[in-house]
Structures are given as C-alpha cells and as structure tokens.
Amino acid sequence: VYMEESGGGSVRLGGSLKLSCTISRHTYIHYCLGWFRQLPGKEREGVAMINDYGTTRIPDSEKGRFIVSQDYTKKTLYLQMNNLKSEDTAMYYCAAHFREEGPCPLDDALERGPQFFYTWGQGTQVTVSS
Numbered sequence: 001v002y003m004e005e006s007g008g009g010s011v012r013l014g015g016s017l018k019l020s021c022t023i024s025r026h027t028y029i030h031y032c033l034g035w036f037r038q039l040p041g042k043e044r045e046g047v048a049m050i051n052d053y054g055t056t057r058i059p060d061s062e063k064g065r066f067i068v069s070q071d072y073t074k075k076t077l078y079l080q081m082n083n084l085k086s087e088d089t090a091m092y093y094c095a096a097h098f099r100e101e102g103p104c105p106l107d108d109a110l111e112r113g114p115q116f117f118y119t120w121g122q123g124t125q126v127t128v129s130s
Contacts, residue, residue: 001026001119005094008124015084015128021077021094021121030102032109034117035068035079037090037126044093044114048079051104059110084128091123 007019019035034049048068049057056068067080077094095117097104109116 001096001098003094003096003119003121005092005121005124008092008126010127010129011084013084013086013128013130016080016082017084017126019079019081019092019094019124019126021079023075023077023094023096026075026096026098028098030099030104032097032104032106032116033068033070033077034095034097034109035066035077036093036095036114036117037088038093038123039090046110046113047092049106049109050077051102051106051109053103055103055106057106057110081126084126086128086130089126089128091125093123094121095119 002024005021030052032051035047036044038044047062050068065083069078096119097117
C-alpha cells in the first residue's frame with residue numbers, strides 16, 4: 001500500500017485548503033484513515049479520522065473548521081480545512097490502518113493516535129500566514 005498527500009501550500013489567515021491523499025494498491029474492505037499534523041520536535045497529533053463505514057471523528061479543537069471525507073471509487077481521502085489559523089501551520093500526513101474485520105473502531109484510533117496507524121504518506125506542508 002502506498003499513500004501520497006497533495007494540496008498543501010501557503011494560505012492567508014482565515015483561508016481554506018483541501019488536502020488529498022491517494023491510496024494505491026489498497027484492496028482492504030475494512031480500515032481507518034486519519035489525518036495527522038506535526039511540527040518539528042513535536043509529536044504527531046490527529047486532526048481527523050474516518051472509517052470504512054464513513055463514520056468520522058474530529059477533535060473538538062478542529063470541529064466546525066475541518067471536514068474529512070473519502071471517495072471510495074478513487075480510493076482518495078480528503079481534508080477540507082476552513083478558517084485556517086496560524087497554529088494550523090504544520091506538516092500534514094495521511095495514515096491508514098487496515099483490518100480483516102469491520103467496522104474499524106474509530107474510538108480506538110482516536111485514543112491510540114499515531115500508534116494505531118501503520119501506513120503513512122510522506123506529508124504535505126501547510127503554512128498559514130497573516
């Protein structure tokens with residue numbers, strides 16, 4: 001399985017960006033997919049998750065601003081980010097956890113964070129400036 005993010009870039013405060021993550025050679029039916037971000041020297045933090053049933057989890061700090069979605073046909077994960085703040089500046093990664101049985105437990109994914117996921121993209125930089 002190969003994952004690749006795109007859509008990062010520079011944006012003004014209050015602006016929007018939509019990140020995409022294409023997932024290649026993926027034949028699993030059951031999975032959790034997540035978006036994480038990381039600053040240098042900091043741990044990765046989850047900002048959005050979605051599972052094979054289409055259930056989503058967004059942390060309270062991003063609710064109302066971030067929307068996670070997926071296109072089953074294109075095997076692509078999306079993150080729509082609105083009303084961007086300077087603290088959203090980070091490298092953004094998509095990640096996957098595939099499994100034989102479903103649905104993938106999002107509450108477990110949210111609790112365990114990066115350790116729950118074992119396939120990662122290379123990241124795309126998002127920079128928010130005034």
